[in-house]
Amino acid sequence: MIKNNNALLRDYLLSLLVPGLGHIVRGWWRKGLVFWVFLAIQGGVLYAAVLRGRLAWLACSASKRPSEYWFSTILLFLFFLILWLWAFFDIRQLARVSNAETFVQGYWQIVARRFSKDAKGLVGLAIILAVCFVALFAPFLARGNSLSMDLVNFLNPPSLEHPLGLDNFGRDVMDRIIFGSRVALGIGAGATLLNMVFGGFLGLIGGYFRGVSDALIMRVLEVVNSIPFLVLVLLIVSLWEAGVVTLIIVLGIFGLQPARIIRSEVLSVREKDYILAARAVGVPTVRIIVRHVLPNAIASLLVVTTMMVGVNIIIVAGLSFLGFGVRPPMASWGAMLQQAQEFMRTAWWMAVYPGLCILFTVFGFNILGDSLRDVLDPRLK
Amino acid sequence: MFAYAVRRVLQLFVVLFGLTLLMFALLKAMPGDPARIMAGLGATPESIEVIRHKLGLYDPLPVQYWRLTTGLFNGQLQAMTYHKPVWTVIVERLPATAELGVLALLLSLVVSIPAGLLSAVYRNSPLDYGVTTAALVGISIPVFWLALMLMMVFGVILRILPVSGRGATLFGWSFLTIDGLRHLIIPSVALSSVLMALNARLTRASMLEVMRQEYIDTARAKGLRERVVLIKHAFRNALAPVVTNIGLQVGTIFAGAVLTETTTAWPGIGRLVVDSILRRDQSVVFGVALFMATCYMISYLFVDLLYAYMDPRITYD
Numbered sequence: 001m002i003k004n005n006n007a008l009l010r011d012y013l014l015s016l017l018v019p020g021l022g023h024i025v026r027g028w029w030r031k032g033l034v035f036w037v038f039l040a041i042q043g044g045v046l047y048a049a050v051l052r053g054r055l056a057w058l059a060c061s062a063s064k065r066p067s068e069y070w071f072s073t074i075l076l077f078l079f080f081l082i083l084w085l086w087a088f089f090d091i092r093q094l095a096r097v098s099n100a101e102t103f104v105q106g107y108w109q110i111v112a113r114r115f116s117k118d119a120k121g122l123v124g125l126a127i128i129l130a131v132c133f134v135a136l137f138a139p140f141l142a143r144g145n146s147l148s149m150d151l152v153n154f155l156n157p158p159s160l161e162h163p164l165g166l167d168n169f170g171r172d173v174m175d176r177i178i179f180g181s182r183v184a185l186g187i188g189a190g191a192t193l194l195n196m197v198f199g200g201f202l203g204l205i206g207g208y209f210r211g212v213s214d215a216l217i218m219r220v221l222e223v224v225n226s227i228p229f230l231v232l233v234l235l236i237v238s239l240w241e242a243g244v245v246t247l248i249i250v251l252g253i254f255g256l257q258p259a260r261i262i263r264s265e266v267l268s269v270r271e272k273d274y275i276l277a278a279r280a281v282g283v284p285t286v287r288i289i290v291r292h293v294l295p296n297a298i299a300s301l302l303v304v305t306t307m308m309v310g311v312n313i314i315i316v317a318g319l320s321f322l323g324f325g326v327r328p329p330m331a332s333w334g335a336m337l338q339q340a341q342e343f344m345r346t347a348w349w350m351a352v353y354p355g356l357c358i359l360f361t362v363f364g365f366n367i368l369g370d371s372l373r374d375v376l377d378p379r380l381k
Numbered sequence: 382m383f384a385y386a387v388r389r390v391l392q393l394f395v396v397l398f399g400l401t402l403l404m405f406a407l408l409k410a411m412p413g414d415p416a417r418i419m420a421g422l423g424a425t426p427e428s429i430e431v432i433r434h435k436l437g438l439y440d441p442l443p444v445q446y447w448r449l450t451t452g453l454f455n456g457q458l459q460a461m462t463y464h465k466p467v468w469t470v471i472v473e474r475l476p477a478t479a480e481l482g483v484l485a486l487l488l489s490l491v492v493s494i495p496a497g498l499l500s501a502v503y504r505n506s507p508l509d510y511g512v513t514t515a516a517l518v519g520i521s522i523p524v525f526w527l528a529l530m531l532m533m534v535f536g537v538i539l540r541i542l543p544v545s546g547r548g549a550t551l552f553g554w555s556f557l558t559i560d561g562l563r564h565l566i567i568p569s570v571a572l573s574s575v576l577m578a579l580n581a582r583l584t585r586a587s588m589l590e591v592m593r594q595e596y597i598d599t600a601r602a603k604g605l606r607e608r609v610v611l612i613k614h615a616f617r618n619a620l621a622p623v624v625t626n627i628g629l630q631v632g633t634i635f636a637g638a639v640l641t642e643t644t645t646a647w648p649g650i651g652r653l654v655v656d657s658i659l660r661r662d663q664s665v666v667f668g669v670a671l672f673m674a675t676c677y678m679i680s681y682l683f684v685d686l687l688y689a690y691m692d693p694r695i696t697y698d
Contacts, residue, residue, distance in 0.1 A: 222392075223399035226674040228636035231654055235666065238658050239410050314523050318640055321525050322655055337526060341644070344529065344544075345537050355526030362521040370517065 011091055019087030028094065035087050041133065042079055049076065049140040072137050114375045121371025127364030135181040142175040147329060155347050165349035167339065173349060176331040177357055183332040184361060187247050188313040194252020195308055196301065199259035206259070207266030208289060214263075221256050229255070230318060237324045247325060251312055258304050265297040272296075299376040303369050310365035317358050333358050386686055393678045400674050404667050405446050413661035419461045453668050460665045462657070467668035471650065476553045478642070478649030482634040484556065484569040486627065489576035494623065496577075497584025501592065501619075502611060512581060519578025525640040528571035532645065535567065542566055545646040568645045572637045576630055583626055588619040621692055628684030631677045 015022030020035025049055050054069045115121050134141060150170030158165040164173040202221075206214040224232065236250050269275065270293065278288050319325035320334025328335060333354040340351035416433040417424070433439065437448060452458030456466045463470050500512035536544030547555050548564035555561025591597065592615050600610045638651035646652075650669055657665035 219395065219399060222396045223403060225632075226396050226400055226678055227670050228632045228639070228673060228677075230636040230639055231670060231673065234639070234654070234658055235404075235407055235670070239407070239412065310521065314521075317523055318525060321523075321640070322643060323659075337523075337529065341529065344533055348533060351526075351529050351533060355523060355530065358523050358526065359518070359521055362523075363518060366517050366521050 012088065015087045015091050016084065019083050022087065022091045023094075026091070026094075031090070031094075035083065038083055042076065042083065045076060045133070045137045045140055046080075049073070049137075052140065052143065054140050069139050072139050075136055076140070111375055115371070118371050118375055120367055121375060124364045124366075124368030124371060127360060128368060131181055131185060131361050131364065134178055135185045138178045138182055142172075142178040144172055144175050145179075147171065147331075155343065157347075158349055164353050165347065167336070167350050168343055168347070173336075173353055176336060177333070177353055179331040180333045180336065180354065181357070181361075183244065183326055183330065184313050184316065184358070187244060187251070187316045188309045190248040191251035191255065191312045191316075192305055192308045194248065195255045195258050195312075196305055198253055199256050200262050200301070202256070203259040203262030204266055204289060204293070207263035208270055208285075208293065217259070217263075221259060224254060224256055230315060233315065233319065234322065234324055237319060242319075242325060242327070244326060247316060247319070251315060255308065255312065257311075258301075258308065261300055261304050262297055265300050266293055269293050269296045302376060303373045306365055306369035306372055310362040310369070313358065313362050313365070382689060385689070389682050389685065393682060396678060397671070397674060400671065401446075401450050404670050405449065408663045408667055409442070411661060411663060415461055415661070415663055418661050449664070449667060452664075453671065458664050458668065460657075460668075461662045462660045463662070463665070467664050470653070470665055471668055471672055473553075474648060474650050474653050477547060477555070477647060478635075478638050478651060480554055480556050480565065481569055481572060481638060481642070481647060481649060482631075484565060485573035485634065485637075486576060486630070488569060489573040489580055490627075492573075493577045493580035494584050494620075497581040497623075498588055498611075498616060498619075500581070501585045501588035504589065512585070516578040516581045516585075519574050520582075522574055523640075524571050524575055524637045525644045527574055528568060528641050528644040531567045531571055545644075547646075547648055564647075568641045568647050571645075572634065572641045575633060575637055579630065579633070580623060580626070584619065584623050587622045588615060591615045591619040594618075621688060624691075625684050625688045628681045631680045632673075635673045635677070 011022035011026055013022075014025055019039060020032040023029075023032030023035065049069075049072075055073060057069060058073070139145075148171065150166060152170070154166055154168055154170035156162060156166040156170075162172050162174065164177065167173055167176070202217050206217040232254060233250055236254065237246065240246050275288060275292055278292055283291075316325055316332070317334035317337070320332045321338045323338060325334055326332040336354040337351060340347065340354070343350055414429075414433075416429050416436060416438060419432050419436070420429045437445060440448075449458065453467060456468050458467045459465070460467050460470050496512045496516075500509040503509055531542075532544050535542040543560075543564050545567075546564060547561065549555070549558040549560040551557035551561070555565055597610060597615055600614045601607075605614075635651065638649060639654055640651070641647065642649045642651035643655050650673070653665065654669050656662075657669065
């Protein structure tokens with residue numbers, strides 16, 4: 001017993017020294033290596049930030065403190081903190097559990113275990129995490145800012161200095177791609193969040209209460225769905241000088257696909273006996289919806305959310321490509337492709353890389369959604 | 382069945398009515414004075430005022446709505462920037478989009494149905510992984526970028542296909558001439574990429590679902606050859622959801638056409654939408670949006686009815 005405690009103390013100390021080291025000493029290779037990968041990536045970001053002098057503002061006098069890098073800086077240190085704490089608490093948890101290898105598993109534990117064995121989902125998650133990292137730490141990873149021009153060397157092909165070449169204004173394509181990830185992910189995630197809140201609300205109301213509200217909601221959905229989503233959004237966006245916020249709101253409100261899916265899910269759940277039982281006992285409606293209906297619809301909700309992010313990213317890119325999305329000086333992948341069209345014959349690098357990034361990111365979301373659909377399916381054991 | 386069909390047709394009109402209201406509201410919110418656009422550059426304030434009266438922009442909104450909607454059908458509604466009736470503008474552009482969409486759809490079916498079938502039959506084989514991965518890439522790829530890449534590779538670098546435009550036409554159709562057909566390849570391949578991916582995934586899923594059924598076991602148990610089981614018993618039943626989904630894909634085709642046509646300078650309806658939104662030509666926008674919605678609704682309805690006809694197990698109350 002004492003020996004065991006000593007070993008535990010040693011693992012704690014090792015884990016505090018380097019996250020994941022405790023895991024590896026204990027023989028939990030996979031988990032330890034995951035911590036190391038994160039450590040390496042965050043270390044790389046820190047290295048890049050120091051190399052480019054992005055952290056110099058921390059050493060400046062207080063009056064000069066405000067900096068465009070504060071957000072990424074705080075986030076980076078927060079991530080390091082999380083990594084350490086996570087490794088520490090995780091080893092405590094594992095040490096407790098490993099003594100009793102067999103224990104009752106809940107649905108989410110089964111899901112987590114299944115997911116950790118599904119290569120498809122892990123690849124998707126890795127892609128998404130990578131893009132998120134690039135977006136969050138864009139000012140550290142990019143060497144210039146996305147707007148600085150070089151009017152002497154414009155349209156230079158890829159070189160060591162500019163790995164992805166320069167565009168027609170002499171802006172570094174790689175830097176613009178790095179900053180463009182913020183637009184893509186920001187709008188994609190923001191719009192999807194609104195989709196889920198707004199569409200989810202409509203679907204819930206329609207599916208649970210049926211009757212007039214359902215009929216009304218369904219007719220509205222049919223009207224909105226009857227015209228291609230891209231055309232509808234194109235029209236609405238053209239009413240304003242579109243910006244990031246406008247795009248999020250328009251895509252968020254009119255992307256009503258989740259409403260339909262949630263409605264059908266709710267429809268099937270509401271007929272179940274346990275809902276009837278809850279109602280018979282006199283549980284308030286809101287409570288029934290929150291405690292009994294929603295948790296049962298959460299699996300399909302997760303899948304739809306993941307896929308919707310991909311769809312929204314593609315639509316934003318399409319809108320920007322047509323010239324209705326994010327305004328020119330701001331770097332976005334769709335707008336970069338629009339510019340590239342003109343220089344198709346001379347500057348292939350302007351067209352190839354932004355498109356690859358869209359493909360890569362959306363692929364990540366789709367493959368994760370696909371895997372979640374398999375993993376969350378309660379029929380499979 | 383008949384009662385169902387009638388109800389569905391009525392529903393179609395309700396939806397279209399709702400859409401006209403939505404579109405009208407959007408167009409009224411659109412910035413830009415239609416009269417000024419119609420008068421063109423260098424118009425005097427008086428002439429703009431005359432056009433304004435002629436267009437009836439001072440009438441009450443319901444009257445304007447009524448004029449816009451009926452004008453579309455009786456051909457009175459003039460396009461603001463094209464100086465022809467909206468209906469004529471749409472009909473002129475229609476063949477280009479129709480041949481693009483149909484070719485893309487055919488191409489996608491020819492590739493995706495066998496691919497989905499094989500990937501379901503040889504489940505978890507390298508072939509299956511290849512098809513599912515390709516399909517995932519297909520739904521993730523932005524069609525306009527694919528079109529751009531095809532233009533660059535085949536048009537600019539290899540120089541075996543024309544980069545953009547429509548080429549020679551015969552009776553307004555390009556697929557009748559060799560030059561037109563060559564122009565058609567890039568946009569239709571780009572457009573079909575999404576459809577291919579969607580249909581392959583659907584065929585595979587549907588085939589797997591059917592192969593799980595008991596009558597497939599029965600067919601195998603009574604000693605039928607595997608090929609007969611797969612083709613006659615499984616595949617035919619698996620095809621129904623795929624066919625139904627084609628109706629839903631009309632919307633996808635239009636959306637894809639907007640992007641591919643703009644990229645490849647293909648003078649179809651998709652480009653017309655973008656152009657007329659940019660030019661603030663409200664009547665054309667109204668007409669095209671309604672036209673697309675009608676096409677979508679009709680094909681959806683048609684396929685639904687076909688489905689009910691094909692599969693006698695389905696009853697509609």
